Amino acid sequence: MSGERRLDVLLQSLSAQLADELFVFATVPPGPLPAGLAPRMTLHEAEGVTLILPRDEAEAHGLEHGFPCRMITLTVHSSLEAVGFIAHIATRLAAAGISVNPVSGFCHDHLFVPDGREAEALGILESVAGEFQSRA
Template sequence: MSGAPGETDLRKMLSSLDVERRPGSFTFVEVDEATAEQLAVAHAMIVEDESTTLVLDVAEARRLGLPVVVDMAWLSLTVQSSLEAVGLTAAFSVALGEQGISCNVLAGFRHDHLLVPSDRADDAIEALIGLR
């Protein structure tokens, strides 16, 4: 069995790093499993022992009567990093942390996705691009 596809060399990943901002605002909501199964509008779902967390558009969460506890921008790193790559998460965590920007990370099969406070999205993009 071969390893996960994508880049594993940190220098190559950082030198080709670019960031795309997904349109809209996003929030995390907590629901029970039955509710989660009914909501096909989620951009992401994380099943924990205590409950299920969904990432929804802020407008969709409000429409469903779910509390909006945070307003986040969704940034996608366009470099195709391997699921086995080492160091990329640490590099962008340090860059964002030095700017005082909180970050919630979701890893897709091909890209890493960062949810950062909407009002700090431009600062986050600048910090991430600075890693090149």
């Protein structure tokens, strides 16, 4: 299944789900991950391996971390080749002063927004969907 590419359909179909956990970003040296870690995302960079994981897990492993955030999953199955979907959403969140760190998975996009701003971000996403549903 390749996912939706049409921006208008993606925005009309936009719905979001908030994860229960509080997440953080951390980094560990290149190489195998410490035993027992199960990060939501890993990204290998020249300086080390970036992890997105629940704060409780980071603290249990003694990892320095930053950016306490909430994960919002966009439940529409978006194509990795969709043009403008995340840009549109990020622009709307930026207009409200909400930073966002998006991560695209094979089926869905995930937005990491600052802890305490998740309700506002969800409201903006609902507003975007409503605007495009009324145009259909």
